[in-house]
Amino acid sequence: MDQRELASLTAELVSVPSHEDETAAGDTIEAWLRQETDADVTRDGHGNVVARRGDPSAPSLALVGHHDVVPPGEPQVDEAGEYVVEERDGRLYGRGSADMKGAVAAAMLAFRDAEVEGASRDRSGAGDAERGGTAEDGGIKLVFASFVGEEIGGVGARGAINDGFVPDYAIVAEGSTNYSKPGVTDVVIAHRGRRASTLVAHGANAHASVPEKGVNAVYRACDAVGVVRELDYPEVDVYGERVRGSIAVTEIDGGSAWNVIPDSCTVTVDERTVPGEYAPLDRAEEIEGVEWRVDQDLPPMACSDDAFADAVLDAAGDVQEGEPEHVTKPHATDAGWLAEAGTACVVCGASEPGEAHTDTESVSLAVLSRCYRIYRTTAEYGTSFAE
Template sequence: MHVADLTRELVSIPSHEDEAAAGDYIEEWLREHTDSAVFRDEHGNVFARKGPGVDSAGDSVARDGAGGASLALAGHHDVVPPDESQVDDDGAYRVEQRDGRLYGRGAADMKGAVAAAMLSFRDATDLDCELVFVSFVAEESGCLGSTAAIDDGFAPDYAVVGEGSTGYSAEGVTDVAVAHKGRRGSTIEATGTAAHASEVESGENAIYRASDAVDVVRDLSFPSTTVMGHEVRGSVAVTEIDGGSAWNVIPESCAVTVDERTVPGERASIERVEAIDGVEWTVDQDLPPMACEDEAFADLVLDAATATQDGAPEHVVKPHATDAGNLAGAGTDCVVVGPAQPGEAHTADESVSIDVLERCVAIYRDVASEVAR
């Protein structure tokens, strides 16, 4: 089966509200086309294992990492809601092929990479490591599937996560991301005392307190670090504000949303806002950053990427959070290698290059054959 055909099959299956049908397809394909232990956990994540020390019992696939080095080829099969133009009358996702590309919701993010990983997992032979294929659920909802799998004990030694890494160093070149930023979303809640606006001194203005907190955030230094010689610089920004109830009432509450792009080992000191009377700070979402700590593994993957293309791939830094952040937090050395280029995902004309999908099949397969040799 060609990677374009498998991608087309996966992309056509709706998976923005319920990933079960896509998970069913992946699980059934793995059972039919691979000689491996296939497992679907209670969260909907799909796993397959093969290699030294792997038996046919699927009940330990997501839990047992013993028996030498283990490498995961990881992705996710959920997608963001499609544009109307990407859905057929029968509810299936529309998939079109033209000019060497596949168009459709999830083609770039990231069913194309999942298809490439499925094929390379099938074709990998003479393994010196335990090879794991995994497709997570609920990545677009905050990497919930990988969080659940890790909580259940899933922690391979190494992982190649198939999120986009193409076009960072040069157009069309599939690079190797050795780090990416995380995201910490939080809310600053300011409370005061309501009063009639004609009697300002009778109240405590929550918007003023929130404004003082915004000034604190504005003056914070952005977090920054270095990974394998590459600077990873985060950011902090106030993105929303909501307060007040009427034009003639001193506001008793005001909420401010803060978006922080985190970096490995560093965080902005947003908690300083709590030194202001009536101000509390709450973290709503914390998607961790990723940094590969095994330079030899990163170089091995870079060598595999170099061998598959005419361009000169590089180690790069990716700006977006992925499941690799959760895996890195569990002790897995990760890199991100995938076909999508910046700007291809989450759009009405989302697409992926078939040539680059074929390239990723070769990269994943070659990495699997070299790990632990």
């Protein structure tokens, strides 16, 4: 694989609109895998593309991405409504280049190129003979998966998991570049989740000239907000890295007219969760007339296998001059769903903080090449990290 092949495949994927319907992008990925590999390629009922190669009975390592994107900004579409893709100064610009079709392309090429059929090398580069092992104990089933619906709550990942997709190990190719220091692609061993909640305060209508005749739902909602403000942020340690959550009231809506005591008021709460911990938002229900409901709960992730986390970090260190670190990520990814199902996950990819979802979204082609090498190197470690 050379960088031009990676740049070309990334540009091809980015050029396919997939913010409303991922079908065409999935078609492109599926067709490439069928043409370029001899893998078992499937398209499930959710629209996910999954390919498998290597020993079917061996432990599985999945390279995971998603091919849906958020809606493009005005500079990212032309007059005909087509996605604009531009390459300049070593970067590829376009909706989805960073989040995350560039990393999907890198994972596709690593899936194709990784040598996983016979003896695999250990993490020092030695073959099975030097380790005293056999081809069987180093074998691996390598999996590529690109999901739909990640941007709307992990719809594709959840569907695949419900259908039985639970690999032993996974590298989720979301962004981890420039987290510990500039110019370095790190390995994320934990990230926060997101729980979206609504507090509903109930009251009783009355004319505003006689407020004592009613029960003001806005006042009750404000009391509930006061409870939320006093809650401590949840915190947890993962492999020595501190992961701290957050809680914020982001919307409040109540009342129907300037002269009517409101009988209803709703409060939206954004909570960033940490592995194994939630804020006790149910305390808001101690306020009379207030009920709490959970509208969305995207799970956090903590890598459940330190040997695997170290192996990916070793691979990352092998292919770049900088010194990558185990780091944490502030927002949810599909790794949360996989980890919840029992997969040992890390996150490692080309996107940089603040790059995704912007009108100037771009990705470094050099960093995409680096990610390709990380994915391929990890796959070629076989299951040495599980020994």
